[in-house]
Amino acid sequence: MTPDSDGLTVGQAAALVGLSVRTLHHWDTVGLVRLTERTRAGYRVYTPDDIARIHRVLVYRELGLPLAEIGLLLDDPTVDAREHLRRQRAQLTDRISHLQTMVHAVDRMLAVSRSDMRLTPQEQVEIFGTDWQPEWVQEAEDRWGDTKQWTQYVERTGALTPDDWRQVAADTEALNADLAAAHRAGVVPGSDEASALAERHRESFSRYFDCTHAMHACLARTFVSEPGYTSYYDSLSPGLTGWLYAMIFANTSAHGVDPESATWG
Template identity: 35%
Template sequence: MGYSVGQVAKFAGVTVRTLHHYDKAGLLSPGERSPAGYRRYGDADLARLQQILFYRQLGFPLDEIAAILRDPAANALHQLRDRQRRLRAEIARLERLAEVAEQAIEVQRTGLTLTPEERFEVFGEISFDLSYATEAQLKWQDSAVYRASMARARAHTKEDWRQLMKEAAAWRTELLDAVDADAPADGERAMDLAEEHRRHLVRWFTPCPPDTHRRILEDLTADPRAFALLVPPSQQRPGLAAYLCEAVRANAARRAGLCTDPEEQP
């Protein structure tokens, strides 16, 4: 006699709407009828539904499931191996995201806690883009320099951040003055500002030899979200990122072979 759509939905753990969708897509059409003419699901239909739900649980789209069911011998093994590869890649990605979340939780537990008013007082217009922070964590999580700099950042007090941001604001003012005065990016004034920024990083975050500083700035200036951590959008000028990058490269070349400070050593 078979089973009604409501009965099948209940014991299969799906909705009636889902079963109607499978029927409309030609994936699972009830093969029996009741004496009154209503369509009913037979044992073969239930076995097919079990296969469909198995592949759906693995994340297969309906068109791929249909192809597998049309010719299981030709499609199932290849499709399952491909799905296994993709699932493993997704598991690895989720594990990385879980590590980021764990570190974010740790920052919330032990890091700097500020009211909105205090945050504006300390950071002003500088804002931290969560998407960029997450991507940076995933990109640099294997870097000992990155991990050490994040550890130092988490250890800073509110007074540390206030002083750090005060220094950064003064540096930005001088940088913008240099740009507005058309000081050449490879000139003494711009290179001195690049060196000042490098020493700022050494003081507050990480040992930073000139070549490391060059790589850091190239990374920061390549992404507008990252560059906004140095100069808020309201203060930026056309070509400013390129100007700063060139100044840092020129300073790195100037200081090549002259690094005697232990903190500057790679």
């Protein structure tokens, strides 16, 4: 049978709208889209209005609506279909904007992964010393991998060369030496000298991501609560971790942020 005034068979309609015959049979069974006419030979067929209803079902299905809700929308005479579609269009626009943001983030990650500038574990140990544990990077990713700060870290470090990393290591060593010397000299947290060191410490993290004073306070809490960090700083000068904690908290307070209630982000 050819498409004519007698309508379309299930097979013809399925080919026209890009659905399977099984799907159309199911929709017929549940009353979503029925074959409303018969040919002169007795075949059940879809009319042009039936095909138009199929297309409306497809639109609503693309919007994520369940079939039962689609049936109610199509059959309820009180539903303003155009207004409903306008609301759905607004939601789709928001979703598209969100997806575009995600695509841009993935593009940035791909660009970084193609740079081939990230250090091998051997290079990390060579540059940062034998105490460096390459798995620390994986641990950091497990903890912060879904944050925008981790995205910034990946972007910024991906562009660094081994020579850049050697400079980072030298800067870190100099900062640690100054922190240890100030601690041994009894520099008081909250003093000008201590605040300057606190800012240098915060800026050392800002090399990798935008480290606010609130985030710096969160890091300070981590230093004293997790043995790995405490061991690292105390190895520079016994008791340095607690002094660094107090120094960061004093500096955070001086910048108008309550370090006790500070949150990450």
